[in-house]
Amino acid sequence: MKEENPTSQEISMKWYANSLSKALGLKYPIIQAPMASAASVELAAAVSNAGGLGSLGLSYHKLENIISDYNKITNKTNHSVNLNFMTHKNPSINVTKNKKFKNHITKYYKEYGINYIPKINNTCETFNTDQLNLLLHMNPKVVSFHFGLPKASFIKKIKEQNIYIISSATTVEEAKILENSGADAVIAQGFEAGGHRGTFHSSYKEGEIGLFSLLPQIVDNVQLPVIAAGGIADGRGIAAAFMLGAKGVQLGTAFLTCPEASVHPLWIKALNNSKERETRITSAFTGRPARGIVNRLLREMDGKENILPDFPTVGSIIKPLANSASLIGDEDFLSLWAGQSAPMSQNIPARDLIEKLVKEVSDIFKNIKNN
Amino acid sequence: MKEENPTSQEISMKWYANSLSKALGLKYPIIQAPMASAASVELAAAVSNAGGLGSLGLSYHKLENIISDYNKITNKTNHSVNLNFMTHKNPSINVTKNKKFKNHITKYYKEYGINYIPKINNTCETFNTDQLNLLLHMNPKVVSFHFGLPKASFIKKIKEQNIYIISSATTVEEAKILENSGADAVIAQGFEAGGHRGTFHSSYKEGEIGLFSLLPQIVDNVQLPVIAAGGIADGRGIAAAFMLGAKGVQLGTAFLTCPEASVHPLWIKALNNSKERETRITSAFTGRPARGIVNRLLREMDGKENILPDFPTVGSIIKPLANSASLIGDEDFLSLWAGQSAPMSQNIPARDLIEKLVKEVSDIFKNIKNN
Numbered sequence: 258m259k260e261e262n263p264t265s266q267e268i269s270m271k272w273y274a275n276s277l278s279k280a281l282g283l284k285y286p287i288i289q290a291p292m293a294s295a296a297s298v299e300l301a302a303a304v305s306n307a308g309g310l311g312s313l314g315l316s317y318h319k320l321e322n323i324i325s326d327y328n329k330i331t332n333k334t335n336h337s338v339n340l341n342f343m344t345h346k347n348p349s350i351n352v353t354k355n356k357k358f359k360n361h362i363t364k365y366y367k368e369y370g371i372n373y374i375p376k377i378n379n380t381c382e383t384f385n386t387d388q389l390n391l392l393l394h395m396n397p398k399v400v401s402f403h404f405g406l407p408k409a410s411f412i413k414k415i416k417e418q419n420i421y422i423i424s425s426a427t428t429v430e431e432a433k434i435l436e437n438s439g440a441d442a443v444i445a446q447g448f449e450a451g452g453h454r455g456t457f458h459s460s461y462k463e464g465e466i467g468l469f470s471l472l473p474q475i476v477d478n479v480q481l482p483v484i485a486a487g488g489i490a491d492g493r494g495i496a497a498a499f500m501l502g503a504k505g506v507q508l509g510t511a512f513l514t515c516p517e518a519s520v521h522p523l524w525i526k527a528l529n530n531s532k533e534r535e536t537r538i539t540s541a542f543t544g545r546p547a548r549g550i551v552n553r554l555l556r557e558m559d560g561k562e563n564i565l566p567d568f569p570t571v572g573s574i575i576k577p578l579a580n581s582a583s584l585i586g587d588e589d590f591l592s593l594w595a596g597q598s599a600p601m602s603q604n605i606p607a608r609d610l611i612e613k614l615v616k617e618v619s620d621i622f623k624n625i626k627n628n
Numbered sequence: 629m630k631e632e633n634p635t636s637q638e639i640s641m642k643w644y645a646n647s648l649s650k651a652l653g654l655k656y657p658i659i660q661a662p663m664a665s666a667a668s669v670e671l672a673a674a675v676s677n678a679g680g681l682g683s684l685g686l687s688y689h690k691l692e693n694i695i696s697d698y699n700k701i702t703n704k705t706n707h708s709v710n711l712n713f714m715t716h717k718n719p720s721i722n723v724t725k726n727k728k729f730k731n732h733i734t735k736y737y738k739e740y741g742i743n744y745i746p747k748i749n750n751t752c753e754t755f756n757t758d759q760l761n762l763l764l765h766m767n768p769k770v771v772s773f774h775f776g777l778p779k780a781s782f783i784k785k786i787k788e789q790n791i792y793i794i795s796s797a798t799t800v801e802e803a804k805i806l807e808n809s810g811a812d813a814v815i816a817q818g819f820e821a822g823g824h825r826g827t828f829h830s831s832y833k834e835g836e837i838g839l840f841s842l843l844p845q846i847v848d849n850v851q852l853p854v855i856a857a858g859g860i861a862d863g864r865g866i867a868a869a870f871m872l873g874a875k876g877v878q879l880g881t882a883f884l885t886c887p888e889a890s891v892h893p894l895w896i897k898a899l900n901n902s903k904e905r906e907t908r909i910t911s912a913f914t915g916r917p918a919r920g921i922v923n924r925l926l927r928e929m930d931g932k933e934n935i936l937p938d939f940p941t942v943g944s945i946i947k948p949l950a951n952s953a954s955l956i957g958d959e960d961f962l963s964l965w966a967g968q969s970a971p972m973s974q975n976i977p978a979r980d981l982i983e984k985l986v987k988e989v990s991d992i993f994k995n996i997k998n999n
Contacts, residue, residue, distance in 0.1 A: 272996060430905065449838035463905035467859050468838055468840040469858060469860065473861075473865065488838050493872045494844065494872065500868040532800065533799065534800070597837050598841040601845065626642060
């Protein structure tokens, strides 16, 4: 009885009952990273229903699909949900560069017998007025941004509706900028993290900082709650992040192998076969640095990144190639985003994963020798 | 009374009283990294006397200085001491490459009015029979090796004397090799670490793994006790490392600003002014990748590392230049080794640092909400 119905005082003594959980309306301060298309409505809803924060990455969505996905998720959960948008600079179109890049890629297209290379175009909008208006209409509990924050006038409107604002920092400098620009919490994104580096102000090289170093230094330099991301895959990682001062954690790769996620079977296979040393940061797939499992395109574009057009336009040429290749079981051109802890993935449903993570942390904390 | 004289049962309940402390004969499983010349006899003795494991890096020493330093330290402490040697491949001398490199460096020599560029030579021996015989004669409690382990016949002799053997791994693969080659404990050296990457089997790029990912994956794949290194600068970092399964920690940069260390004032100044984003991994100073604070040589050699002769011969050309430059207050050519947590350095004596670290961990563990 007692364990099933803890008193509020008992709950307040749990490691997970902290200011961040309270602010986000969560049982557990465990966030599932948005991960654009890989984070399905089903995954996000399952995470939120299990007491964590489910997230939807919406930057690649058409406006009408944003609303329909949001409706779907609110039908599946009454709990807090995070909607994520990208805040990159709009790409500048460089005709010469685009041509050079298309020429370079032609050989791959030929290999797969594809005659038509599509026009290079913008595959996802940076956070704009239309998205803002939709966001204000949907009015989720939380919004997160990648690559910095939108402009001040946008932030002002979001804050007027008390939507909780999160964004990622890869340096202390960036964390301070986010704090001064209206963020309510900062994600410390370690070098270990899969997918796109959130770097938006420091140089990409400056932003390559392991979580062990980045997290405590951000905690020491901002007042906001700090959420740890990068390489966290189990209860040990969550416990460690809390020791370093995190108030919450964001896991991406760990959720990719949940059956609810929308991940290409070749990507799942790569995750399950991957080794800790087999990921790299590359711009080859989108034009912006992101960590994924080494495959052919990543390997062959290494050192040639100067020929890449701006983010996200590279994707408009690579995606069709990846699709054709994957049809014949070939992972060579898929962006196999993964963090350095990918080999620790569990392949279990999101609810089970959340419960397992929480139990692992509780057990670790119970067993600390401390007299 | 009770606090001053804890019973053995009480001690066994402390977080620091574990199998590694016991095996190394330590009160605290906190190792001061060898750091070649920067780790003085005074520093190592102070650390050992404070309950940690002091280390001396001896590869750059002449044989007679090895003995005299060992005698000095055993006069200063009765506690366990770690002697460290490097196990790199002997450099191959490539006359054309050496000439090209000297030509490239000439401009810097001219800038400082130095007319004579020395012959490129081997500045430190890889662990050899002479060093082995000395080691067996000195018979310290612990020996650690960087860049792998010496050959099996050497390991056999060391093991016959029950000297505890430690070496660094930067991938799971390397940790397994160390375990199978006779190591008694493995250091998981995260991407954050200052100084030379311990990478000896995997490629350098493969070995760039953040400690959050590397540590638990090594713990899961070897039976040996694992020592965490890289980015650990305070009690939070030690507590986090223990959460991830470490049985001990090795701190390098954190000890550089202790007054007992033998560190050039310009290096200390750079450490005290550094930011978390201002270190890089470079081969510019020695021919082998190592993390240091960005300065002129590091910046100007970026992308030109293919012209570098083998480790450690690069140092024979860079060191004299660094010395001349530093005489006029110029840090441009000094190897300013530092990890990514350098800004967290404390500038306090080694004993105070050890006591502070231990108290911080104990306080953190006491305050965990865990009901």
